[in-house]
Amino acid sequence: MDSVTQAALGAAVAGAVAGRKCTPKVLLAGAALGTLPDLDVLISYGDPVSDMVKHRGFSHSLFVLIPFSFLLSWLWQAWRPTRFSFTHLWLLVAACLVTHPLLDSFTAYGTQLFWPINAPIAIPSLFIIDPLYTVPLLLVLLASLLWRDRIAKLCTAGLAVSSLYIVWSVSAMSVIDSRVEQQLAGTPLAGQPVFITPTPFNTVLWRVVVKGENHYFEGLSSILDGDTEIDFLQKTLGAWPEQLGSEHQQMLERFAGGFIKYEQRQSQIVASVLRMGMGEQLAFQFALAENSNGWTSIEPVRVESPRGRLAQIPNLWLRLLGNQDIDANLCHVSECPQQSVPLASR
Template structure:
């Protein structure tokens, strides 16, 4: 999830664990702990694109990380804070650290919660930024901050925030299942044979859902809004995996395919090969658009080394997509 959401979650968890004893300092340290797992993004400054993608939401988003670092952080804070209960601080950091990857596991990218086991947990029920999850949570956290440390209202407000956010997260599973049922029904009605289907919410909401459908030679992409009145239509995108040629044996290419869980197409433009990660959809909702959110130039240097160069996205792309999504969310 986005940084603000993780700060709010960490702060609320910190308050639940130690707020009655240390007041707003529990919120402060919980907020700090809630951001720590995302420090892995700095790996992109020290390694190649593929390695950075593999590292992201890996070790720092695992149970192992929380178990190892919570006692250390708890001990450090207990050394200079007036509240000296080491175990209390350790518990605060543990729960603030571990709830971060648990929440991230509900997004499309997912987390390696059980690192070092090579398994990325991704429920794909919520977008990385969802105002309906974050805003009510933030409001009740702010109300909590202005209550006295021992006030019953303080615990009440924080409890409401945690309950509402958790309930909404649970609701997303129901919405995902309902959308999946609609996609499967449409595929059956249109007599489309497929190997597997992958669904996820579109940006900023859980009303409009996207689906990737794996068929023999192509992927089908479709959208469904709970306000739709017309049948779901699917756009076909050839896999073109054969364009990789001998590159399919390259270790970086293999790792990239594993990271994208096999959901990718290859496009050739001006004799250059591009790798399109389908898991995050398109920047443009126009039919047959090739503007994928995550698109990489496959660069092969003179020595045969392969590098993936992420193609830049502009603010204009984002604004255009938001406008199109809003119109599509209202129904077809």
């Protein structure tokens, strides 16, 4: 999640754990602890693919954060004794640190909760920025500064609301998953890999990607849709040259769970991660090979994806409300170059 959300979560957790001993300084410390794991973005792993794949690695691991919380609590007590017992202080520090990667695990990026074990956790039920999750936390923190005798209760209430929102997001994703399963049943795509994630800033409108043999199918489904049939757009997956080995290509495949598309752009092969983004606006794209008398692997180069247009915002809102004349590229179906076709014909 974004830094503002993580800081708000850390502060609210600190307020709830500190109880009657909480002060504005404790909230500030909690906010700092809540953003600490993301400092790994300052580490360069040598190339853009490694930087992406290894983000949310060791600094988000429970096997690292829990021992680190003991060390940090001991140093804190030794440097500046507090009103907290060591156990109470450790619980506060550990809770602020650990809730950061736990929240991150509900996004499409995924989190290495058990690093060095390579088993990333991703339950993609939240967009990386979601005001409906963040705003309640910010409101209770603001209220805590006004009613300092109620900080713990306010923070606990804020955490309860935000946690219920996560429960809602997982439930909504389950509804969309059931729709997709029912629609794919009896078609050539039954049993194929499916990826479901919310569209920007909400948990009502969901993006669905189904991976076939040579194509992938992208569609949108809103909880408010009257007709639960999803209009999918068929797009080409492309392929990586079989004879061409590339460690970075394999890293991307593992990271994305196979949800990668390959395109030849001029003299290069560009790999795009389908898990993050929408339509042609995919957040992570890398040039991995070039053609110079035959394909050869190159050092990865980050390719900028097209930026979203402000004109798409009204379409996003209309589609969220259940207008099914808007497709996965967030344009009116009648205006789009690619038209959806029934799954049975694919």
